[in-house]
Amino acid sequence: MKMRMIIKKYRNFIIVMMISMIIGGILGGFSDKISKMDLSFGEDMSKFLFKALFALSLIITIYLIVTIIYIKSNYMKVDLDNIPKVLNRKVSNAILLCTIQAIIGLTWDAVVINKSFDEGPLYLILVPTIFIIIAASLLTTSMKYFNYLYPNRKMNLFENGAEKKYFDKLDDGEKWVTYTCSYTTFNKMQMVYTVGLVISMLLSMFINISIEVPILIGVIWIIQNLIFSFESRKYEEV
């Protein structure tokens, strides 16, 4: 009876451990054959990343432009006390995608600089930079519509402490939503770091993964936990 309760309590942990053991055993058994496989893109990796990021950025930017045109043609007609859910969703989607596009642009810039310093044309850095500028401009436009729809919680992106000032304008319920989403993000990121480390370990068997990848994941993971701990300790003081 006690044993059954223990198994029930640790069921998920036991399942994950067993799956890991099976995968580890299979990989270990085939390690000789795996080591002979070459799944790397070799010299073309940088070119592949450039094209992939270009395609991704183009799709996101086109979607953003279409969304913003839709918002522009509708936002003046709505009753501000009952903003349609579709419009509300479109505005928040536009802000989210602009932010993601800016992050993709910065990552793309890093990829281009990394390759271009040693070999390849440095002018290619202009392409991701243009996409970042477009994303920033679309974000400013989206924020303009957001500020029109929610006049009591206007946000100025370029103001100092804009995020905090926006948070202070939220009411109790919205602050509770932010708290719930932040804590869920924190918990899910712990899983993302674990999966990231495991994937980097597995991929290192097939392709040449830089040693900085697992170190970077580990460092970010530790920093996140330290920030959380130090922030929560501020509120423990009597």
Add this chain to the structure above:
Amino acid sequence: MELRNRVKELRARYNLSQGELGKLADASRQTISLIERGDYSPSVLLALKISKVLKVSVEEIFYLEGENEDEDDNKKV
């Protein structure tokens, strides 16, 4: 015991939308929606504001799960 509420029912009595009730109670539409769904328990201040708008006491809007059933049972006895 969980906190339950009759905000949706009372709001319908006055024919108010979530946005309108939110505006009158100084809260957002999202917050009213969260309260109605039982996802979020409002602060004392917001509960008092809602009760003022809906013209009933706080206890008539917010109650602990099972409390109303207990009262009904007592009345029957």
